[in-house]
Amino acid sequence: MKPLLRGENITIRLSDFHLDHVSLEVEEGDYCCILGETGAGKSVLLESFIGMYPRMKGKIFLKDREITHLPPEKRELGIVYQDYMLFPHLNVYDNIAFGLRKKNLSKETIKERVHAMSERLYISHLLDRDVQTLSGGEKQRTAISRALVTRPQVLLMDEAFSALDVTTREKMRGFIRDLVRELGTTVVHVTHDVDDVWALASKVIVMFDGKVLQSGPPREVFSRPLPGQVANFLGACNVFPATVAPSQEGELTSLLIGKGKASLLSADKASPGESVIVSVRPESITLAPHRLNISARNQVPGQILKTERRGPMVWVQAKTCMGNLKAILTESSLEALELAPGNEAFFIFKASCLKILSRKDQARQLIK
Amino acid sequence: MKTRIFRGSFAAVTTLFSAMLLWAVLSLVFMPRWEEVVQSAFSEEMIYSIRLSLLTSLISVAIVMVLAVCIGYVLARFTFPGHHVLRTLVDLPMAFPELVLGLCLLLLFGHGILSQWLKGFGINIVFSQAAIVIAQVFTAAPYAIRVSYATFRGINPRYELVARSLGYCEFSAFWHVTLPLAKGGLFAAMVISFARCMGCFGTVLILAGGTRMFTETLPITLYLNISYGNLAMAMTSGIILIAISLGAILVFELLNREVML
Structure with missing residues (x-):
């Protein structure tokens, strides 16, 4: 089976950080968690997929198509951030409809799709609300709706649950797990929380200091972590x-x-x-x-x-x-x-x- | 005890200076006789001066805002060699005395290659009404650029990245996301520019000259009438300028507390 998203030797040099020849593969339907400590380079890697670093070295493929030098709008990837990045000048409806308005759809189709997605994410009663008045969980569901409504090939999530309280985070995990299964969405989720991996991942990639140290199914990685940083991080104390x-x-x-x-x-x-x-x-x-x-x-x-x-x-x-x-x-x-x-x-x-x-x-x- | 002395001395300096400032402003407002002020305000010269000031300032503000949005965005978002030099360069006129800036512009538009080139098209900038606009633009632009730069820097670039991931090209993301988010800051830049344009004196005097009823803006009216000894006219133009500045500062404070200069 060919991977849906593939990165080959991705190298990014920032003033205070280097992402060093990172290669990875994510297959269709995977829920891939990129796990690592703060500063490991997880978010930089994720943003390289979306096109934040046009001067990066290496290659990125979506199916067989190379997307390394494509602008973000041509990559067919959706992104959800830890701090939601909801457009504060738009209400919930307009935030969700934002991407659809660029697709030459009729007003009725846009309305239909926004309502369908908001009902699926249990936020249909919030559509007229100002995004600044929403709770953390509601904001996160709005951000996920906005990303998923355009049907991206891969949903990228950057520490998507980190800003939520423990109870909401737990609910969101169950919620997103059911949603991506139902929609068959491929997800790449950056996290430093081992619980996210246990609850959601079908594949885990462990990163340290801008390098991928280990990858595989979570059970395999957790039961056989590489000695040193990976083992310590995953709590393999004995x-x-x-x-x-x-x-x-x-x-x-x-x-x-x-x-x-x-x-x-x-x-x-x-x-x-x-x-x-x-x-x-x-x-x-x-x-x-x-x-x-x-x-x-x-x-x-x-x-x-x-x-x-x-x-x-x-x-x-x-x-x-x-x-x-x-x-x-x-x-x-x-x-x-x-x-x-x-x-x-x-x-x-x-x-x-x-x-x-x-x-x-x-x-x-x-x-x- | 030490805390009291510290707090007391700082409060005393603040109070003293504020009182002096208020006194100076009030002396302009309360010294003239109001019949004279009203009479002066409706004189032909004052009406011409107000009209010319408003017209040139509005044109200048429009030009300044285009410059401020472009340059502020470039400085906030793009990384390139010489970024720091460009920042210093656009800030430079703020540190110049207006008369020196006026002199620089006089040399550029009156004696250089640019002036020769413009003359080839029959355009003479120096001592014309167009010179008022140019002087105002160069005086006000650095302030507007600084506010615009601070505003764009304050907007997380990830908003644009999210918009682009949703199918918007770079310009569309700027137009539909960044610009609406920068609305408050850009309005503040506009207000500040307007106030600077209305009050621009030295640069206008050197580049456009102080010709009565031709290149006579409000500060020029004040200057000319002081020279003639017509205190009522001078004070009236002063009062109008203060009212405009006060209005601009109030609007700025109300709408844009978050912009850090």
Whole structure:
């Protein structure tokens, strides 16, 4: 399948920032999230698609057509910004109808399409309102309506939910997910919020310092983040260097981890003697006061160093033979297990949860 | 105690200066006898002067606004080598004494290649009524350009990018989005330009001359009548100029508080 939107070696030099040979592909119907910290170059990349940087190097293709040097009005891309960019001199109706008025449509057709889109986005009762009197969620829905009503090939969203409060953001995620599925719209959504990726993305691209470091389906990227910046950003805190042991247990790979040479099992494949980096996500770990007779193959004893409440969850940090290990529990689990700093406990996780992130050369880089 | 001294001394300086300024203005308004002011206001010379001032100022403002919109937009949106030099250049007449600006224009339109070229078409600018407009344009344009530049810089260029993503070409995006958003600032620029054109004296005097009932604008009327010793006429033109300036400042304050000069 050919990608719908493709960027090849996009390089942009700004006074204080460089976007460095970025290449990416977005397929038709994808909801692609570009994830990264503030200043990673996500928005610059997004705006390069729309034509904000005519002096950029590299190429951009929409289907098979090169659009690198086309003016923004010829690119068939729509954009929605974090701060909405609704035209303050126009009301909601005129904002939504703005793009349609350039398409030589009759007044009736414009009216029909504005009403249809506004009904779909639950803002039909706001059409006469001044945009400055709208709430954040209403403004965002108006901005999305304005972009989608012209039926762009790709909808670009720049931190589109960042300015919204937590509740509205949650609603908007559900809302946009249903809408783009219904319309079959391809979306490229720039965000620094991991929750946006979990809730919406079919593909995620992780950027740091103007470079794409990793891309793929969210589950794949989150379970096997590249060691270093990506792993840290995605919260892969239990990252350890390991050596693949010569003995294998059936389909599973034996690993020697940490100074204590803890022997653990992973469902990932590796050759004996290889140096690798492994990780287990804190939410994949269960705690027990003693060893359990269950299918989970990895049961690591440790001493709890500290517990830290974060909302309804509790982060437990312990000293184990692997090194310092972090796990997340609910508050009620912690109370039921009567775990407190100083107590001994077993950290239990499946072989499938212990992921091999990278091998040899990347491992060396991380160990440094 | 220190805070009191600090605040008190600053407030005293402010009050003293404001009082002196008000006193100076009021002395112009209250010193003449009002019968004389009314008589002077309806004299043939004053009516001619008011008419000529209004006509030339309106033409000048129209030209100034075209310049201000174009140059202000170029400075706010385009990046090019010499951007800073251009900004300084268009601001330059603000720092010049009007008489020096007038002299520069006199040399340009009276003695240079441009004057020869214009004379080839039978056009003589110097000491004509057209010279009033040119003098007013060069005097007022830097102020209008500065306001227009600040206004366009204050408008997020992403509005234009959104408009263009919706199918509008660069000019259409400017026309349908940027220009309506700049309305307040551009109106302020217009008001300031009008006030500057109406009050323009030195540049007009040098380039257009101070010919009675020909190139006689309100400031020239004031100057000529002071020279003849006709104080009532001078004060009347002063009062009219103050009224126009006051009106312009009030409109500016009401409509454009957000424009930072």
